Amino acid sequence: MSRTLSIPMVALRGMTILPEMVTNFDISRDCSIEAVQEAMSHDQKVFLVTQKNISVEEPSMSDLYTVGTIATIKQVVKLPKQIIRVMVTGETRAQLNAVEFETPYLRANVTLLEDEAPYYLDQQSKEAMFRELQDLFIDYASHNSKITKENARQVQLATTLESVMNKVAANLPLHYLELQEILEEMDFHARYELLSLKLVKEAQ
Numbered sequence: 001m002s003r004t005l006s007i008p009m010v011a012l013r014g015m016t017i018l019p020e021m022v023t024n025f026d027i028s029r030d031c032s033i034e035a036v037q038e039a040m041s042h043d044q045k046v047f048l049v050t051q052k053n054i055s056v057e058e059p060s061m062s063d064l065y066t067v068g069t070i071a072t073i074k075q076v077v078k079l080p081k082q083i084i085r086v087m088v089t090g091e092t093r094a095q096l097n098a099v100e101f102e103t104p105y106l107r108a109n110v111t112l113l114e115d116e117a118p119y120y121l122d123q124q125s126k127e128a129m130f131r132e133l134q135d136l137f138i139d140y141a142s143h144n145s146k147i148t149k150e151n152a153r154q155v156q157l158a159t160t161l162e163s164v165m166n167k168v169a170a171n172l173p174l175h176y177l178e179l180q181e182i183l184e185e186m187d188f189h190a191r192y193e194l195l196s197l198k199l200v201k202e203a204q
Contacts, residue, residue: 002112003111004112005109005110006107006108007107007108008107009035009049009106010032010036011032011063011064013050015176016180017068018093018169018170020154020163020166020169020170024088026083026086028084031058034105035105035106036084044073046073046088047068048069048071049108050064051064059106060099061096061099064096066096066184067094067184068093068094072088073088074089090170093183095113116162129192130161133165133196133199134164134168136200137171138155141155147171155167165191165192165195168199172195172202174202182195182198
């Protein structure tokens with residue numbers, strides 16, 4: 001059964017965050033700062049969704065992509081000029097159903113999206129897909145200076161097909177719109193093929 005949440009939301013400009021991704025971003029808009037403060041005063045969970053147009057200052061539902069990531073805020077640092085740097089760990093994909101209100105911060109109603117492999121995939125098939133994707137990434141990492149040893153290690157430590165897919169996606173140095181494409185792909189097989197194709201293409 002799908003799980004629905006009401007959660008503080010931050011609209012990101014020129015950036016897409018995926019499950020398993022550990023990263024930081026800077027915010028300066030009052031509504032974003034208020035959303036982070038609201039999250040920190042409760043369970044540190046925030047919904048991160050990408051804006052379609054980075055120039056929009058006060059985004060509403062129509063200005064946002066419909067799939068984002070629920071993340072846990074790990075650290076908040078105040079910088080000069082009223083800028084806040086936020087460190088997060090991406091956890092779960094979620095579908096944006098509605099913006100519940102826009103002031104003093106954006107609050108979203110979202111539905112969590114399952115990342116589990118389809119029930120008809122047997123263990124042998126899942127293990128073969130797991131090894132193929134892991135091997136593709138390790139080969140890609142060995143030829144790409146953008147992939148750190150820690151990035152490669154994260155993928156090597158994956159233990160399930162779902163985990164290796166998320167870790168590969170989170171550690172690919174792609175443009176944010178390509179990451180958004182991966183995030184939005186609902187079909188499990190199609191997302192797997194998309195990741196495989198991007199690894200092959202990037203390795204060329």
